[in-house]
């Protein structure tokens with residue numbers, strides 16, 4: 001079982017993640033990890049904080065000479081901005097001036113500020129927002145890079161791209177895997193040049209008005225063996241596990257799989273992916289993939305596709321109505337340094353979350369203490385599946 005726990009505050013010394021359950025000898029590519037962290041910080045529409053932080057990872061345990069040891073892997077990303085927050089974030093008791101500095105008193109609608117204040121009975125909203133902040137996703141992306149290494153060794157890969165920002169959106173035709181080769185050349189991580197331009201213009205306009213924009217990203221996994229997940233218990237269904245992982249990303253408000261929301265409006269005859277068999281087409285294949293690679297909570301060998309809706313981020317320079325937590329007087333919501341749009345970055349976090357779920361289910365099905373042992377199990381099952389699908393009853397006498 002692949003498990004991970006993150007720790008750390010947005011303006012504390014560091015974000016940390018401990019990843020447990022990786023087999024030994026998984027190659028750890030720190031450059032690939034750095035590339036993902038950079039993509040999480042980027043995307044058109046990010047604000048000032050991302051210009052201060054340029055994230056890099058220190059490996060504190062579980063890796064030796066570029067490969068995992070089979071022991072827990074600890075990754076740490078230092079917050080470079082911490083130097084400016086030493087007294088505000090100090091674990092030691094501080095004089096009242098340090099508590100007042102950077103105090104947030106007016107909860108921001110759409111953030112955890114008010115819900116967290118009522119949960120912990122604190123009117124010092126910094127006690128809430130420091131951990132509720134999406135800065136935490138840095139640790140998830142670092143952990144996700146380890147999961148991606150398991151996928152890569154297994155012949156699988158995860159990619160993401162942006163489908164919509166505000167009103168600017170791609171059409172409903174599925175984007176092909178190959179088109180995604182160039183997605184990083186778009187500042188909004190969208191495969192269509194004209195739509196990218198419209199997305200950038202929409203973000204500029206929102207920014208001019210002190211507003212923010214949300215959108216939709218898609219994550220796609222290719223090369224997965226059929227049979228991951230299970231329909232035998234609700235909590236082992238892979239569709240449910242993927243939905244939870246994506247929904248847990250800050251600001252994600254809806255998740256769909258395959259043709260998702262279209263399913264409610266399309267008759268069955270036009271919705272389901274017919275099953276075809278043709279020796280000259282490599283045997284078993286499907287006419288379409290509206291199921292998004294999952295049937296009955298189990299991978300069916302097609303590309304796995306999931307989409308997530310990201311709400312417009314809640315810190316607005318224009319200021320929404322709120323109250324002062326102490327006096328209860330009406331006030332404009334507090335503003336922390338903020339982004340205008342995070343959909344491109346959220347897609348990168350989505351890649352990490354999907355990779356972590358998929359690596360977990362691969363390790364669950366194929367197991368093994370070392371990468372080689374795991375790959376032996378995977379290859380043996382792939383061979384068996386191929387043989388099973390090619391099998392035909394002997395011709396009748």
Ligand SMILES: Cc1cc2nc3c(=O)[nH]c(=O)nc-3n(C[C@H](O)[C@H](O)[C@H](O)COP(=O)(O)O)c2cc1C
Pocket residue numbers: 040047110111112132133134135137249250251252311313314315316337338339342345346349
């Ligand atoms: C990568 C990423 C960066 C984010 N950056 C900001 C930000 O700069 N300002 C902001 O108000 N919200 C930002 N958010 C969204 C908030 O973290 C999120 O809306 C908030 O924690 C409340 O959680 P909820 O929207 O899931 O209810 C970001 C989200 C992600 C995924």
